[in-house]
Amino acid sequence: MFSIQNIGVEALAEQFGTPVYVYDGHKIEEQIAKMRTAFAGTNLKIKYACKALTNVSIMKLMRKNGVDIDVVSMQEAHLAILAGYEPHQIQYTPSGVAFSEVQEAVEMGLRMNLDSLPLLEKFGQTYGNCFPICLRINPHIMAGGTLKISTGHKDSKFGISIEQAEEINAIVQKYDLNVVGLHQHTGSDFKNANVIIEAAEKLFDLTFKYFPNIQFIDLGSGFKVAYKEDDHVTDMEKLGKEVVKVFNNFCQKFGREVELWFEPGKFLVSESGYLLVRANVVKHNPARNFIGVDSGLNHLIRPMMYDAYHKIINGSNLDGEEKEMYDIVGYICETDTFGKDRLLPKTKEGDIMVIKNAGAYGFSMASNYNSRFRPAEVLIYNGQTHLIRQRETMEDILKNQVVIDL
Known part of the structure; x- marks a missing residue:
């Protein structure tokens, strides 16, 4: 790891010119390790939300450290393939894209995360239960530093409203869809465990009621990092203990182990x-x-x-x-x-x-x-x-x- 004192900014500026972005690869690995430590005791899978930084070399560093990837466009998916990822390691989470892009993702073999009722209906009409899918649920929880980075509240464009659970289930039953995962992302910069646990419990309730074949629960990310001295940050150790406890209780009641997924972007880089x-x-x-x-x-x-x-x-x-x-x-x-x-x-x-x-x-x-x-x-x-x-x-x-x- 380097610090401002030993980074040699003058030498870097002389060698590469300015402006220039400089990344510390070991800091990224330190953040990955923090997550694994925080959520030890669960079947954890980390998916890097690569929209934060899509340089292929950074994506290769993630893969080297056993981190899978979450993409929001087919361009990001192709970059992930260039970085060495297999299609099954890539979760595709679109928002309002043309169905032709969804079809391209299916043909590539990506894991599908669907975020609207019309898309769910069209996917069912086209593919039936041929492919496993994840559903992005909007839990109606306000979190994040500002409205611009909050994505799980009632007025957000993201996800299928938790209040439309019966409509979701009707489409799933109609086409016998193979729902293997539930996903939510409340937004960036939440500060304590309450937000993510409240969202998790809503997904647990949906699982018990409608989705007996769930293989994973994806709780998104949004962990707060420090931007200044004495800045309030997400206490990962405390968050981990509380989330692990409620998640393992859920698995015990569910009767089998389920994977716990997170998809950090900002937190890692x-x-x-x-x-x-x-x-x-x-x-x-x-x-x-x-x-x-x-x-x-x-x-x-x-x-x-x-x-x-x-x-x-x-x-x-x-x-x-x-x-x-x-x-x-x-x-x-x-x-x-x-x-x-x-x-x-x-x-x-x-x-x-x-x-x-x-x-x-x-x-x-x-x-x-x-x-x-x-x-x-x-x-x-x-x-x-x-x-x-x-x-x-x-x-x-x-x-x-x-x-x-x-």
């Missing part, structure tokens, strides 16, 4: 990632000071989209005693703020700024807005530094454009 950017300009205005850097919301949209807090460090001047208050802003022609009112060591043009918790939903949500290039990605693992994505060039910007004569 967020803290592993750093976005290194360079200070282009330090501007002292009468009202406030700005550090303008060579990146923006096109590379890390979370602060502007979710009001997300990311700690920012001056990697070129970690221990400077003279400090000033700054806003760290991007180079995009929009209001583009990475961090507001940050007390940092005095910063000068050319300093390398380090944005933490950049592993999840950083590069994966990056764009070419303002026709800017997307950054390079680097993995540090077993003491070696690996370039795992090249920085884009003008050729990448133009390669799919068709320039016509006018």
Whole structure:
């Protein structure tokens, strides 16, 4: 594992340029181990929600550590295959996609997780009980930091409402569907076990009432990680003890062992990632000071989209005693703020700024807005530094454009 003190940000910036995403492979492995320890005593299966970070090398690292994968598009599924996953290790959880995509997933042999009554009906009409399926249930539980990252409440687009259980069962019986799993995901950044246990118990009730052939219960994820000092995080040890207890009680009442699934994304990769950017300009205005850097919301949209807090460090001047208050802003022609009112060591043009918790939903949500290039990605693992994505060039910007004569 590395820290800001020994990561060598100046050397990395010199070697790979800026902006650049840097990932700590051993931090990812540490998070995987935390989950296995927390839920020891169950038949646990971890599925990486790869939408958080879809670099094939990161997916290969997950596979190396015995972690299966959850995808939400066929493009992610093809990346998972490139990373070495077998189709049966890939769970496909679509949301409002064309049925042709579902058909492609079936033909590929992916595990199907269906999230609407119309899709369930069409799947039954087309395939009957030829394939095992999972059902995504909306448990009507509000969880997560904000509405933008809460997915299990009554007004969410995700999943089949728990109140439609009888309609679900009618379709299942009509087509003799082979339901082997139940799934729920309440949302990101829940802080205690109450939320996930309440959702689990709703799935347990459905299982007892309608689904005697269940092989697994998938409780999603949403574990809270730290974004700042003294930040409230999910107590994984405490959560694990409480979930293991209720889950094993369920299995005992059910009469056989059932697999316990989770599908973490942010929890596995967020803290592993750093976005290194360079200070282009330090501007002292009468009202406030700005550090303008060579990146923006096109590379890390979370602060502007979710009001997300990311700690920012001056990697070129970690221990400077003279400090000033700054806003760290991007180079995009929009209001583009990475961090507001940050007390940092005095910063000068050319300093390398380090944005933490950049592993999840950083590069994966990056764009070419303002026709800017997307950054390079680097993995540090077993003491070696690996370039795992090249920085884009003008050729990448133009390669799919068709320039016509006018």
